[in-house]
Amino acid sequence: MSAREEILGRIRRAVRDAPEVEIPRDYRTSVPVDDPVGLFAERVDDYRAVVHVLPAAEVPAKVAELVRGRRMIVPDGLPDEWTGGAAGGAELSGADGVVTGCAVAIAETGTIVLDAGPGQGTRAQTLVPDYHLCVVRADQVVASVPEAVARLDPVRPLTWISGPSATSDIELNRVEGVHGPRTLEVIVSI
Amino acid sequence: MRVALFITCVNDTLFPGTGKAVVSLLRRLGCEVDFPAAQTCCGQMHVNTGYRADGVRLARHFTEVFSGYDAVVAPSGSCAAMVREQYPKLVRPGSRGAAAVAEVAPKVYELSEFLVDVLKVEDVGAYFPHRVTYHPTCHSLRGLRLGDRPARLLSRVRGLELVPLPAADECCGFGGTFAVKNPAVSAAMGADKVRNVLGTGVEVLCAADNSCLMHLGGTLDRQKAGVRVMHLAEILATTEATG
Amino acid sequence: MSGTFLGMPGNFPKNAEKAVQNSQLRFNLRKATHTIRGKRASVVAELPDWKELRAAAKAVKDETLRHLDRYLVQLEEAVTRAGGHVHWARDAAEANRIVTGLVQATGESEVVKVKSMATQEIGLNEALAEHGITAYETDLAELIVQLGDDFPSHILVPAIHRNRAEIREIFLEKMPETPDGLSDEPAALAEAARLHLRERFLRSKVAISGANFMIAETGTLVVLESEGNGRMCLTLPETLISVVGIEKLLPSWRDLEIFLQLLPRSSTGERMNPYTSMWTGATEGQEFHLVLLDNGRTDVLADEVGRQALRCIRCSACLNVCPVYERTGGHAYGSVYPGPIGAILTPQLRGMGSELDASLPYASSLCGACFDVCPVAIDIPEVLVDLRAKAPHGAAERAGMRVAGWVLGDEARLAKAQRLASRVRGLVPRRLPGPLSAWTDTRDLPEIPEESFRDWWERHERP
Numbered sequence A: 001m002s003a004r005e006e007i008l009g010r011i012r013r014a015v016r017d018a019p020e021v022e023i024p025r026d027y028r029t030s031v032p033v034d035d036p037v038g039l040f041a042e043r044v045d046d047y048r049a050v051v052h053v054l055p056a057a058e059v060p061a062k063v064a065e066l067v068r069g070r071r072m073i074v075p076d077g078l079p080d081e082w083t084g085g086a087a088g089g090a091e092l093s094g095a096d097g098v099v100t101g102c103a104v105a106i107a108e109t110g111t112i113v114l115d116a117g118p119g120q121g122t123r124a125q126t127l128v129p130d131y132h133l134c135v136v137r138a139d140q141v142v143a144s145v146p147e148a149v150a151r152l153d154p155v156r157p158l159t160w161i162s163g164p165s166a167t168s169d170i171e172l173n174r175v176e177g178v179h180g181p182r183t184l185e186v187i188v189s190i
Numbered sequence B: 001m002r003v004a005l006f007i008t009c010v011n012d013t014l015f016p017g018t019g020k021a022v023v024s025l026l027r028r029l030g031c032e033v034d035f036p037a038a039q040t041c042c043g044q045m046h047v048n049t050g051y052r053a054d055g056v057r058l059a060r061h062f063t064e065v066f067s068g069y070d071a072v073v074a075p076s077g078s079c080a081a082m083v084r085e086q087y088p089k090l091v092r093p094g095s096r097g098a099a100a101v102a103e104v105a106p107k108v109y110e111l112s113e114f115l116v117d118v119l120k121v122e123d124v125g126a127y128f129p130h131r132v133t134y135h136p137t138c139h140s141l142r143g144l145r146l147g148d149r150p151a152r153l154l155s156r157v158r159g160l161e162l163v164p165l166p167a168a169d170e171c172c173g174f175g176g177t178f179a180v181k182n183p184a185v186s187a188a189m190g191a192d193k194v195r196n197v198l199g200t201g202v203e204v205l206c207a208a209d210n211s212c213l214m215h216l217g218g219t220l221d222r223q224k225a226g227v228r229v230m231h232l233a234e235i236l237a238t239t240e241a242t243g
Numbered sequence C: 001m002s003g004t005f006l007g008m009p010g011n012f013p014k015n016a017e018k019a020v021q022n023s024q025l026r027f028n029l030r031k032a033t034h035t036i037r038g039k040r041a042s043v044v045a046e047l048p049d050w051k052e053l054r055a056a057a058k059a060v061k062d063e064t065l066r067h068l069d070r071y072l073v074q075l076e077e078a079v080t081r082a083g084g085h086v087h088w089a090r091d092a093a094e095a096n097r098i099v100t101g102l103v104q105a106t107g108e109s110e111v112v113k114v115k116s117m118a119t120q121e122i123g124l125n126e127a128l129a130e131h132g133i134t135a136y137e138t139d140l141a142e143l144i145v146q147l148g149d150d151f152p153s154h155i156l157v158p159a160i161h162r163n164r165a166e167i168r169e170i171f172l173e174k175m176p177e178t179p180d181g182l183s184d185e186p187a188a189l190a191e192a193a194r195l196h197l198r199e200r201f202l203r204s205k206v207a208i209s210g211a212n213f214m215i216a217e218t219g220t221l222v223v224l225e226s227e228g229n230g231r232m233c234l235t236l237p238e239t240l241i242s243v244v245g246i247e248k249l250l251p252s253w254r255d256l257e258i259f260l261q262l263l264p265r266s267s268t269g270e271r272m273n274p275y276t277s278m279w280t281g282a283t284e285g286q287e288f289h290l291v292l293l294d295n296g297r298t299d300v301l302a303d304e305v306g307r308q309a310l311r312c313i314r315c316s317a318c319l320n321v322c323p324v325y326e327r328t329g330g331h332a333y334g335s336v337y338p339g340p341i342g343a344i345l346t347p348q349l350r351g352m353g354s355e356l357d358a359s360l361p362y363a364s365s366l367c368g369a370c371f372d373v374c375p376v377a378i379d380i381p382e383v384l385v386d387l388r389a390k391a392p393h394g395a396a397e398r399a400g401m402r403v404a405g406w407v408l409g410d411e412a413r414l415a416k417a418q419r420l421a422s423r424v425r426g427l428v429p430r431r432l433p434g435p436l437s438a439w440t441d442t443r444d445l446p447e448i449p450e451e452s453f454r455d456w457w458e459r460h461e462r463p
């Protein structure tokens, strides 16, 4: 018998008399938040990431200021006004930073989610450079995790990012900066 | 109200003073107290040590002895939790045993629960002019969820100064046969608990379980720490006349 | 190379006795567990629906286990459709054989690894080493354990027993490129690890991971992590091999909305962990293999009481809150799964044939703190008590418990025993002999009263 058949057979025997289960979903699937952008900014800041909340018109200048002097990766499909005039096209190993958009952002947890869509780059592009600048549109901010899950497509490769790379492995104290980008900067465009 | 006292085997054998205190306290509050003489032990030690068949026999005996009372009061959070929480898991659903458990178990109360929830008193008229800290034993805290009932009772005792115990919710390390099966860990946990007790500068350590107090009191005595242990019932039973 | 726990001698009480005397270990553990307890409590308190999330998580896991066969087949189809390859492993040896073969087929002799309990459980690193393949752990704590030739002692933070000064020593000794001036600041230590692994990440062709969740409906795998080493391993190498226990399944994509709230808050005490990666099948040109591991899980599944242990999402909240774990550390449990969950999982996965495994169900005071914090509501005390009933008992203990049961079985016998005790009360020595010396070594005995309560009642109160 193949391992597959044997394991499936063992499972069937094991659960033969197990009761059926009802799943109570009484938890919050949407959370009323007065100011999702404000909450998002506050929570991102808690991770010691840098956050700017700016009117859309001011975003291009801010991006330009932040990317000046850095060798940036500019992923395909990033709106022109978010490139900050960076030439882009930096090699993965030689890049200092990357600027991206995102698929969705979560206020309650201060999370941004990338789904490798237009303007978000490949997973490696947002990982290897030491600086990640992410521009979030206000309408991409949802209040809670369930609302984010509902908006995402699992078939795409997803990366959920909550603050810069960190570790709690030394005395269970969080320190920022291990293998992923050590600086995460987020601009919320309102 | 007519209540049955479930003294518990440990109190019966080693701490009769606690039983006497419960009797005088409940009578003072107007209850008629009955002591069903056929009672022995709830079976906790056997069940929790892995001797389920013996435990089940004792549980059956318990449900027979205490059937028919309005309320059964036990001066032990641990034994009350055994009956209420664990008995239902020991019986086969639909069996005669299950019916007996369903009849008796919900009527079993730990002392502070009985006072606060059933008799609806918090001021029991006690007088105890001493500095006291309270250790909420695990089965009282996480099994029965007694919450602040004991503290409410103690804070209404005249003359009593209740000092909060740091890290109160941590286990003292007794754990029944754990105390002898894992003596090193049990002693280490007891030492930490005792250190916290001594840090409060109290005269008396109080709890609703004499088994935990036996472990902590034994540790305190060995250290000649000068802090005595008292069951909640003993403090609540003390009045200006008796104290 | 870190060792394997299998066949470790001794028993829990003996291991624990040694551990509690190690003041450095006690200090490190106390500090770490108390830090994390506080953090967990505050982020859990933030969610007003924690109770509901917990109830939902418990039910989702139970429902998954009830139909595990169906969901596994569904997962296999989805992963295959997305270009991945699915392998099934009955036990550790079979899983190790499969992974070794897959690595050999790439022609590589080095792999990078993301921290994974399943691969530790099966001793994968050791099995690969036997075939000349070197596995490099990339998680900081795993790296500390691996470099220090040590055993993991915690599910989430395997080097929790080490403090910053000890970690610095290990790095200086085992990482040649580390400058002598390395400080013991956590940030400096993390930086040293970053430099040590950087090149290896960019060079490696094969990575091995586990997964926190697998979604049956979509074939998606989910890995939560903090450092970015997971992202490095999951995205950069050409071949990715994930070894995952069959119980790590969730039926639908939507179920993640529950578990992505429960897990980070329970484990590192954060609202969300820094990085979560989700991928479905072969992604961005990668070759992807999924090895589904049984290794005793179906035996656990067959146990009506014990099967709830398979709900575990390895958050480690139960370890962090456990008063026994806090004082003994993880090594005393002799298993990659220490603490309360280890005390119920190890004896079920390995059986209770060894002295060590038979002692694990007793490694608890049944204080219930673990059950309280468990995000999937595993009633660990209930399973412990159930396992105790199945554990082998020594002859002396059996005899003692039989006598106790006989005496307690009847009030007349109990009264007689009490009177006997009262009569000899003056003769009880301060230190008891035999197994009961375990009590009197550190504690005084209570005084035996002149009269039991029942005799007092009989004399005074009987109407």
Ligand code: SF4
Pocket: C266, C311, C312, C313, C314, C315, C316, C317, C318, C319, C341, C370, C373, C374, C375, C376, C377, C378
């Ligand atoms: S048993 Fe519960 S608390 Fe412990 S690791 Fe598993 S999920 Fe977490």
